[in-house]
Amino acid sequence: MPAARRMRRAAAAAGVVERFAGMGSALAGVMFVWSMLSPLLPRQLFEHFVGRFLRRHARRLAGLVDPYLTVTISEHCGERMKLGDVYEQAKAYLSHQCARRARSLRAERAARDGGGGGDRFLLTMGDGEEVYDVFQGATVWWNSVSSGGGRRYESPWFGGGGVVYDDDRRAYRLLFHRRHRDLVVDSYLPHVCREGRAIMLRNRRRKLFTNAGGDRYRKSAWSYVAFEHPSTFDTLAMDPAKKKDIMDDLDAFRDGKDYYARIGKAWKRGYLLHGPPGTGKSTMIAAMANYLDYDIYDVELTSVATNTDLRRLFIETKGKSIIVIEDIDCSVDLTGKRKKRSPHAAAAAAAAEPGDAAKDESASKVTLSGLLNVIDGLWSACGGERIVVFTTNHVGKLDPALIRRGRMDKHIEMSYCCFETFKILAKNYLAIDAHHLFDDVRLLLQDAKIKITPADVAEHLMRKCAAADEAASCLASLVRALEKKAKGKATVEEETVVDE
Numbered sequence: 439m440p441a442a443r444r445m446r447r448a449a450a451a452a453g454v455v456e457r458f459a460g461m462g463s464a465l466a467g468v469m470f471v472w473s474m475l476s477p478l479l480p481r482q483l484f485e486h487f488v489g490r491f492l493r494r495h496a497r498r499l500a501g502l503v504d505p506y507l508t509v510t511i512s513e514h515c516g517e518r519m520k521l522g523d524v525y526e527q528a529k530a531y532l533s534h535q536c537a538r539r540a541r542s543l544r545a546e547r548a549a550r551d552g553g554g555g556g557d558r559f560l561l562t563m564g565d566g567e568e569v570y571d572v573f574q575g576a577t578v579w580w581n582s583v584s585s586g587g588g589r590r591y592e593s594p595w596f597g598g599g600g601v602v603y604d605d606d607r608r609a610y611r612l613l614f615h616r617r618h619r620d621l622v623v624d625s626y627l628p629h630v631c632r633e634g635r636a637i638m639l640r641n642r643r644r645k646l647f648t649n650a651g652g653d654r655y656r657k658s659a660w661s662y663v664a665f666e667h668p669s670t671f672d673t674l675a676m677d678p679a680k681k682k683d684i685m686d687d688l689d690a691f692r693d694g695k696d697y698y699a700r701i702g703k704a705w706k707r708g709y710l711l712h713g714p715p716g717t718g719k720s721t722m723i724a725a726m727a728n729y730l731d732y733d734i735y736d737v738e739l740t741s742v743a744t745n746t747d748l749r750r751l752f753i754e755t756k757g758k759s760i761i762v763i764e765d766i767d768c769s770v771d772l773t774g775k776r777k778k779r780s781p782h783a784a785a786a787a788a789a790a791e792p793g794d795a796a797k798d799e800s801a802s803k804v805t806l807s808g809l810l811n812v813i814d815g816l817w818s819a820c821g822g823e824r825i826v827v828f829t830t831n832h833v834g835k836l837d838p839a840l841i842r843r844g845r846m847d848k849h850i851e852m853s854y855c856c857f858e859t860f861k862i863l864a865k866n867y868l869a870i871d872a873h874h875l876f877d878d879v880r881l882l883l884q885d886a887k888i889k890i891t892p893a894d895v896a897e898h899l900m901r902k903c904a905a906a907d908e909a910a911s912c913l914a915s916l917v918r919a920l921e922k923k924a925k926g927k928a929t930v931e932e933e934t935v936v937d938e
């Protein structure tokens with residue numbers, strides 16, 4: 439047995455002995471005083487005084503007999519039965535540090551990054567288990583307790599609309615000697631949370647959250663799937679200098695916790711990605727998330743009924759995340775004015791049921807000021823380490839207040855394909871760095887009148903067969919498409935891929 443483990447066992451055993459020895463000597467003292475006094479006093483007087491004494495000093499006596507304190511960390515806490523962060527952190531810590539000493543274990547799937555992690559298990563303490571831990575020479579004991587027997591029932595309210603409550607309440611109980619109180623509260627518990635957070639980060643599978651399709655009685659406003667987009671900055675086709683600038687900016691943000699605190703600014707950063715369709719705005723968001731190892735919250739503004747709901751959504755996002763609002767110009771009317779209806783829409787509304795009209799009125803009432811408040815107001819500072827990204831095809835349509843620096847700190851234009859961009863796409867799609875047709879492509883792309891998006895170029899370079907001369911045929915297809923544009927025979931909108 440390794441020496442370190444032998445020492446820890448010995449420490450734990452010593453702790454148990456010390457715990458019971460302390461109780462035993464205090465109990466023996468009380469019994470001794472009792473046996474001395476009882477024959478000397480009249481029985482009624484004795485009972486009266488002893489009764490009063492016990493009533494008054496019961497707590498202090500209990501303290502003499504049992505000098506141990508407990509701290510309970512519950513699974514659920516606060517509003518709407520939110521899962522307690524501290525509980526999750528303690529669970530992760532215990533599964534890593536102490537669970538191997540437990541005899542009864544609970545197994546959960548430990549999802550890891552990048553998919554395929556579903557076969558790993560996280561082992562946590564089973565109900566009623568006790569394990570010890572040693573911290574700076576002090577021994578503490580952790581107990582896993584549960585109540586409710588794991589019953590699940592459907593709410594009788596809201597028409598029983600699928601709201602299922604889990605009656606199983608779990609908690610961890612931490613037991614320690616009262617002389618370690620300061621050590622536990624000031625150092626040990628923060629250590630448990632810190633270590634637990636780090637373990638959770640290492641074990642987590644990144645998530646793509648959405649608020650669309652939810653109902654307001656769900657425990658969380660967000661639902662999610664595993665985030666598995668393969669885009670990276672290596673595969674993202676754009677001017678290398680611009681790409682490096684963005685990566686440096688992201689690095690500075692990720693490592694900037696102390697800097698943001700020093701300058702008195704919330705730890706968040708806004709990016710505005712603008713450019714024509716198919717220039718890689720969504721691809722860039724995926725690359726940013728993969729680069730930073732962050733989750734993505736994709737906000738569907740049209741599914742948010744009010745500013746209050748929007749605020750709740752933002753409060754429920756966690757740190758290390760990118761909050762995305764795509765096509766911000768067409769999400770909702772953020773000027774607060776109602777858009778004029780087309781004659782067709784007006785006729786349809788007139789023919790609709792009265793209930794439909796009411797539904798229309800109750801559609802999203804998110805306002806510009808509501809949005810500004812969550813991304814830049816007092817609420818925006820909750821949690822920290824968040825990036826907010828807006829994308830748009832029409833930057834000119836946006837309200838200047840929405841995209842001013844400080845809200846959207848970095849404006850990135852995603853533009854049409856240049857030769858540098860093409861070379862990255864050719865490397866991605868055809869695995870080539872050079873080809874005799876590259877010169878033709880370069881000459882054509884140098885012509886400012888020829889506008890082709892990376893999405894269109896990518897489609898030309900996409901493998902269509904496993905032929906040996908595949909690269910040549912793909913490049914020839916691209917050259918033909920570019921020549922067509924040069925001759926004005928095709929516009930960007932009408933362009934279609936020529937299949938070989």
Ligand SMILES: Nc1ncnc2c1ncn2[C@@H]1O[C@H](COP(=O)(O)OP(=O)(O)OP(=O)(O)O)[C@@H](O)[C@H]1O
Nearest residue numbers: 673674675714715716717718719720721892893896
């Ligand atoms: N810069 C790029 N680098 C690599 N691939 C790209 C790039 N731009 C576009 N693509 C390819 O084109 C497809 C469409 O790109 P993407 O969805 O990112 O465009 P977008 O700018 O978000 O378009 P929209 O404005 O219509 O949402 C992607 O699946 C990707 O394969």
Ligand SMILES: [Mg+2]
Nearest residue numbers: 719720721764
């Ligand atoms: Mg997009």
